[in-house]
């Protein structure tokens with residue numbers, strides 16, 4: 676896959692486009708937002724140590740999961756998004772959050788590190804979602820839980836449009852459906868096989884945003900529709916009915932988490948995205964082992980990989996691995 680193209684696509688979020696302002700704020704997506712949040716709450720695992728939000732944007736989903744974990748990492752390609760996530764975290768009084776600007780297909784994290792990963796509204800930016808799924812499989816520990824959302828090309832509306840001759844793409848073909856220049860919808864079989872090939876099993880599927888029609892949204896309101904979604908999400912998930920499918924799966928692998936992972940999070944989490952060398956630090960933890968991760972002064976503001984010289988910098992508490 677051409678990751679440069681994909682990275683450039685994501686970097687557009689830092690130019691004129693503002694994901695929060697131009698997509699979510701006042702754009703009539705309250706229903707989709709609510710539907711996704713209710714479904715994620717239903718899928719979340721129990722409390723754990725380390726969570727990773729891949730393509731976490733401005734932290735829209737943070738309030739749902741951040742308090743269940745000792746430390747959470749939000750990874751996004753856009754600094755603009757991550758700055759908003761930081762402001763949101765501060766306003767919510769969260770301190771267990773590490774913000775990282777990096778490519779989701781080359782994550783700067785150690786193998787077998789996280790207990791939970793979530794990726795929502797990210798895969799449609801990728802030519803092949805397998806690049807995210809295989810990276811997630813690398814950084815998740817054995818038994819780790821993964822919530823992965825994808826845009827579903829064979830949703831009910833697409834099938835009707837195709838039957839009516841108003842859509843060229845065949846919803847039952849496995850190839851991704853390209854929307855505009857760089858948004859892709861995927862066939863559920865494509866996603867299922869990528870999950871299975873990368874060690875994920877026990878896959879549960881819920882269908883979200885099933886009633887994404889302006890007339891319904893106006894007549895019934897986002898709260899009612901989102902609750903109806905939640906009730907029907909399981910049965911509609913089995914039919915791949917909606918435009919957005921949430922999967923929850925668990926990872927089976929033989930490797931073990933790095934030694935000392937649980938004692939010193941910051942000293943073990945990073946790995947050079949270019950050469951794979953571990954980026955070890957010597958952060959001194961206070962006796963209660965709690966560090967305010969939003970305060971970046973525990974790590975140097977710029978550092979280089981000792982092997983390949985890859986440079987990492989820090990701005991406003993956000994670590995930049997791009």
Ligand SMILES: [Zn+2]
Pocket residue numbers: 947948949950951952980981982983984985
């Ligand atoms: Zn390196």
